[in-house]
Amino acid sequence: MHLQTHVFGPADAPSVLAIHGLTGHGRRWESLAAAHLADVRVVAPDLIGHGHSPHLPPWSYDHHVDALTAVVDEHIPAHARPFVVVGHSFGGAVAVRLAAALGADVVRGLVLLDPAQGLDPAWALQVATDSLTHWDYADADAARAAKRAEGWADVPDALLDKEIAEHLIDLDNGRVGWRVAAAAAATAWSEMARPFVLPPAGVPTTVVVAERVDPAFVSEAFLRACAAERAESVEVVRADCGHMVAYDDPDLTAGLIRAMIGHR
Template sequence: MQQPQSHFYQSHGLRLHYWDWGNAAAPPLLLIHGGKDHGRSWDGLARALQPHFHVIAPDLRGHGDSDWARGGSYALPEYVYDLTRLPALADAPPATVIGHSMGGMIAMLYAGTFPKKVNRVVVLDGVTVRPDAKMAAVHERMIKWLGQLERLEGREPRRYTTIADAAGQMRAHNKRLKPELALHLATHGARRNDDGSYSWKFDPYQRVTAPHRLAPQEYAELWARISCPTLLLFAGESFIDPAQAAEASRSFKDVRAEIVSDAGHWLQHDRPDEVLRLIGQFVGLPSASSN
């Protein structure tokens, strides 16, 4: 079974990591994972698309084998900056960008900031901001941020006796997750501690809400700058309301929205073949399977 190559690069004083699936002569395809996840979460989709693309799957800062940010700074624009430093994208033709959850938000910000660098955008259950939402007052955002930091100060990471125990925790949160996939995700998503136990690789501070985040209307302004075709895939059973999220599609120039039924937030894990079918159709590829 084909395995990706591990590479590191520097961005913002951090040593960041990415997975390169080869086929460098093909058009670039960037896979951006969501929060508390990692680049190997995309393996099924990456293998299916690698014959047609040069597939790159970064571990975002604070995730996987990438450094944690100093001071716990994880605003979405900082992730976008890290993408601009990716060696595989330097001097490359416009990329197809696929992002899940937070990774979908990052994908849209990247495409809206650099519309000439992106050929197509696919967002998997990642429209987490409503453009018409009201932003809380600055003092409220500051108080929320300070409280989140205080609660995390000195907090010990959760420890699991075995990788299988960590995988079991993932399945407890997603009943559709197959045991073998849960074990794969936990194997790449946890590191061994000095006492032999395992803890998740992601930085707990990644979950803190930065007070200097973009305003909802600013997201819409960037979405409106995306000049390439965009596919928004919504999970039928998710914390994101598909009806409200679909309303956000009005901000895009060239957009298609689909609801993937019988799938939760991690729809690429719950319905991998259907997600691959929709993506393949969108980018003009022959039918394929992610198995």
């Protein structure tokens, strides 16, 4: 499946594959790329069911990995490998599985921003059900208020305005909603309730835990497993911010990506 892919930065710069979170899109990485990583080539696809990529199923982890592998083949040539993968939330869960599929010869390192996997199934069901119940909004102001209540409390106004302008669309029922397939979003909550997967052995990984998120997306069980089984390759960074890490703390995010680019 061919994904709509946004590319920011110079063609001859080190490449980073950036994977957005649930209900997101690749252009969410544009502000970070322009203001903090201007000398890095950021390849940012819209995931299946999101943005301008195809919305048709299937929407499983495996199919996301297959589609992203095709993005890598198209946009990151052999001379630009190994490269760094950064993933936010659901995108972090996908990033771990993509790294396992591609291997350490292709993936230089992982930066996982509040990765969401191994979620409590009962909680995932509740959130998925609630999100489908409140999937659309009366107008842009209502959509904006919902974002502020759903983890965007500290995101700058300009970035939220940009999200509204680029990602909110008119629906057939006369209301508005995000450019996302509702069924794909529900499926993602199901996937995130599957057991967590550790980063591949030998792939340097930074896990960012957003400490203002309650309940947490990053489980203590996952962190303990990383400490026990990946102590030599996984670093945990606890950030005093909300779930939208790249928006809330772009300096930290860019610094971690740059450090991973320079990792040997």
